[in-house]
Amino acid sequence: MATDRSAEVVWHGSLFEGSGTIVSTTTGAIGEQPVSWVDRSEAPGGHTSPEELIAAAHAACYSMALSNGMAQAGHTADELRTSATVTFQPGQGITKIALAVTGKAPGIDADAFAALAEEAKANCPVSKALAGVPEITVQAALG
């Protein structure tokens, strides 16, 4: 069965002078997020941006995929801490996403964890939807 999730954006004015608000209409979970060009391209000023939301979507998807891979290999993730940094290059779009994960799981060695971390990068649905990004890297460590 298909899963649908929606968001809505309201914008007023030109790109540089205007501003908008993003709302997650399926759940309302992200509240009302103000967005503007200056916040997106310069200092964020406490406001989110499409690139930051992609980073959040990817890191969330990745964490779940990794926990699933670990469970299938017989390990429980006591804790996974994942960050995703999205790089947006003028003229090219998103050029790189750097994932970094630190895991706590009893009885798993570093090599096995690193292999599962790579596998999760390839398998998570958001990774697949971002297959057009030239470089997606993952750094995995046990901590």
Add this chain to the structure above:
Amino acid sequence: VLRPMLQFRHGPSQTRALFVDMVLTGGWLAVGPPGLPPMWASAQSVESAVVPRIERTSRLAWEGSSARGHGLISADSGALSELPFSEPSRVGAPEGQTSPEELLAAAHGGCITMSTAAELTRDRTPPERLDVTVNVVMDEVNGSHEIVASHVTIRARAATGADAFAAAIERADAGCPFSRMLKKAGVEVTVNSELEES
């Protein structure tokens, strides 16, 4: 094509005009002819030096297996702080919790909204208001979950005509880096648009 290059040295507003031309509306370099002449290469390096690339980071904490565990999503800007998410609320009833697919919908929406504002402004008809909805669909394909579609609906209030509006929407979709990225990965992107009288 090179005219904005010459202008941008004169001030920050032109710098932004160049940036938006390159980034939001298809990217000269991305659509440029094969075997770019030296001027293109210098345009890229000068432009990159003036407008630094953009980086944004989010952080996640997860505990437990995918089926029974749960996690918290935060973003370094501070705009998202410890939003809970889990597998059941991701694939089943959301119960007020966000998910990667909802965040992707929000990201695509933010991007294509700004591209649309840029295109209408380029036509000298900046939008009075844009209402954009994005619906991201994840489905099972060959036994695994895949994001199969992102459906965009744009309602605009702007002092433009139907033909110019349709052309601006087409350019916005072709130029929005997120639309391009999703299409490249085989995700279906649809854009419906409607113009309200300004």
